[in-house]
Amino acid sequence: MxxxxxxxxxxxxxxxxxxxxxxxxxxxxxxxxxxxxxxxxxxxxxxxxxxxxxxxxxxxxxxxxxxxxxxxxxxxxxxxxxxxxxxxxxxxxxxxxxxxxxxxxxxxxxxxxxxxxxxxxxxxxxxxxxxRTRIPDTISWDYNFEPAGSTPITFTVKSAALKEAIDDLEWPGSSIQITLQPVPPTVTFRGDGHGDLQIDFMYYANRDLLMAFHCDSQISHRYKYKFLRAMTSNIPVSVLKDNRGSKLTVGRGGMLKVQHLVSVARQSIPNPHIDSAGYQHPSRIAYIEFFVKPEEDEDNIND
Missing domain, CATH: 3.10.150.10 (DNA Polymerase III, subunit A, domain 2)
Structure with a gap:
């Protein structure tokens, strides 16, 4: 041969x-x-x-x-x-x-x-x-994630707090409104169902939860609850134990990107990729990204 x-x-x-x-x-x-x-x-x-x-x-x-x-x-x-x-x-x-x-x-x-x-x-x-594998039926849709403006609209919140907030807002079939306002720097999750529930993350009040915040003008978009829950319902226990943060970015048209970081470092031996401060080299991290389209604005549809 x-x-x-x-x-x-x-x-x-x-x-x-x-x-x-x-x-x-x-x-x-x-x-x-x-x-x-x-x-x-x-x-x-x-x-x-x-x-x-x-x-x-x-x-x-x-x-x-x-x-x-x-x-x-x-x-x-x-x-x-x-x-x-x-x-x-x-x-x-x-x-x-x-x-x-x-x-x-x-x-x-x-x-x-x-x-x-x-x-x-x-x-x-x-x-x-x-x-057994198969030939994919469809081609993945192109999410075309682009910045909403010259300044990235993004915030980082502790993964455990994000999961808890989405769990607390549970009203199946409903939607969640996410609002960012620069003064004072605040992220608000608001759900409606059999009443209203609102959860605020205030940057200056608690930087242990809201770890980073970048937004120069107020924005607000609504997303299906079931899609937000899909992004947080199975955050690995290892991420919660490591007290990691999840980064959320709002792109053009309200497209939401959520990023989690999962350790894939071998645990049975001392890891040379982790230093004394607990920093783990990016080569031992798996990157998880979710993209969620916002609900269509009925006012825009009517226009």
């Missing part, structure tokens, strides 16, 4: 990860319902997992190649395939051993275009899994 034939049989990707639980945490953060189909895109820079709902909510998990202890990429272009998120997470969970940072190998494609997973730890029995 000549070398070109061998190259054609090489998988698009072979990678190894030494913290399965970190990957489970990252993927669980975008798991807002029992059955979800995801699109996985591979590149020389890493793996991106994309989920969508009704062209109104989109989530992305960025697993940069630096997260992996081995990342061998042989494909031309950027292969994309569909997979059941629930099945993927459940399979990963079988490799996760409490108190032990398991190492797994992920390979794509298998002989029948499967996603292949296997344990590579000497302490583990040989665990192996195959996940």
């Amino acid at each position: 000549n070398s070109s034939a061998l190259d054609s049989e090489a998988p698009d990707l072979v990678c190894q990860l030494d913290n399965v639980q970190g990957m489970v945490d990252a993927l669980t953060a975008v798991r807002w319902k029992r059955s979800q189909d995801a699109v996985i895109e591979l590149s020389e820079h890493g793996i991106v997992l994309i989920l969508e709902e009704n062209a109104c909510l989109q989530a992305k998990v960025y697993l940069q190649r630096e997260l992996f202890i081995l990342y061998e990429y042989s494909a031309h272009g950027r292969p994309r395939f569909g997979v059941s998120l629930s099945l993927f997470v459940d399979c990963l969970n079988t490799f996760s051993v409490p108190g032990h940072s398991s190492t797994i190998e992920i390979r794509y494609p298998g002989p029948d275009m499967q996603l292949l997973l296997k344990s590579v730890d000497s302490l583990d029995a040989g665990i192996y899994a195959e996940i």
Whole structure:
């Protein structure tokens, strides 16, 4: 067999990860319902997992190649395939051993275009899994996230506080109004249902909760409650324990972007990427992004 034939049989990707639980945490953060189909895109820079709902909510998990202890990429272009998120997470969970940072190998494609997973730890029995993939039905919608003006409209709030606020505003089927005002610097979440409930984050009053705030004029947009809850309902326990913050940015037209950071650092040994102040190198962080379209303004529709 000549070398070109061998190259054609090489998988698009072979990678190894030494913290399965970190990957489970990252993927669980975008798991807002029992059955979800995801699109996985591979590149020389890493793996991106994309989920969508009704062209109104989109989530992305960025697993940069630096997260992996081995990342061998042989494909031309950027292969994309569909997979059941629930099945993927459940399979990963079988490799996760409490108190032990398991190492797994992920390979794509298998002989029948499967996603292949296997344990590579000497302490583990040989665990192996195959996940059937599919051709994606649709192309991901282009969210066209652009700044709303010359000054970015953004704030960072403790993830635990954000989750608690959305949980407290629960009125299924309703919407939540998010208002930012520069004087005094305040973010307000207001829900309406069987009455009204309002939660204020005041920048100068409590910077332990509202950690950063940038807004030069008052803005207000409404979003479906179910979409906001999808962004916060499964924030990993590790993020809450680490007391991390979530960054929210309002773009042109009211498009909302929410970013969470999930640690994928190996926990069983001292991590050289974490210094004495607790700073963790970006290479050991998975980036989670949600994009939510605002509700249409009825007044604008009537105009």
